[in-house]
């Protein structure tokens with residue numbers, strides 16, 4: 692079993708970005724600038740946004756955080772998005788999800804200028820991705836294909852099973868893995884809550900991407916010997932043996948399946964760090980398109 696070390700790979704890619712940023716600045720350019728909008732105080736979202744801000748500093752980007760309380764109205768948020776769209780100094784921005792229930796998420800995403808949509812959530816970018824045109828790829832799927840690529844894991848012609856069909860992970864990664872591209876060219880099956888006899892699919896899979904949000908769901912008897920498992924889940928569960936009384940686990944039962952896998956991503960330290968790195972890569976792309 693080989694561990695796919697997302698933390699180490701993210702560090703390597705961030706160093707590559709930092710070198711490129713330093714070069715661009717030495718040529719007289721300003722710094723790339725990524726902004727994040729956070730509405731409300733969801734603890735996980737706060738952690739994600741903090742990581743994004745810290746990562747920007749590490750690579751030499753400017754970053755701003757617009758933090759609004761949970762009572763912010765949809766109109767107020769639309770105004771913030773319009774201002775960011777118009778701000779020449781901002782290369783890309785993200786609106787952290789989930790948004791409070793009274794805000795229509797689709798309406799907010801549709802309001803983002805696609806050229807600044809470094810999350811790749813706008814249908815303009817999503818549609819381009821689906822058709823194999825250059826676009827901003829959604830951060831988590833982009834992180835996953837980058838990991839597969841950098842670890843030289845063969846994807847072409849493989850049986851890939853994606854568990855979960857969210858707009859952010861499951862659906863876009865199923866498209867990316869099946870695209871005529873490298874990495875890509877896989878035979879992809881997208882499984883979800885209505886799939887019957889799930890194990891029949893997972894047992895045949897060469898590569899499993901699991902993004903269900905169900906702690907320790909994937910067990911050894913559900914996979915074949917030598918499978919590659921990419922675990923997108925980040926679940927906090929109670930654990931009396933830790934100081935905090937809880938710990939983070941993935942959607943795959945790591946201890947149960949690791950020995951059976953050829954490659955596996957740990958949680959934490961797998962897909963998570965790569966997501967932020969993808970956002971930085973997209974922001975650099977947005978910046979370079981502008982200058």
Ligand code: GUN
Pocket residue numbers: 785786787788789810830831859966
């Ligand atoms: N919430 C969970 N993942 C993401 C992400 O990649 N982008 C944004 N904006 N919100 C998220």
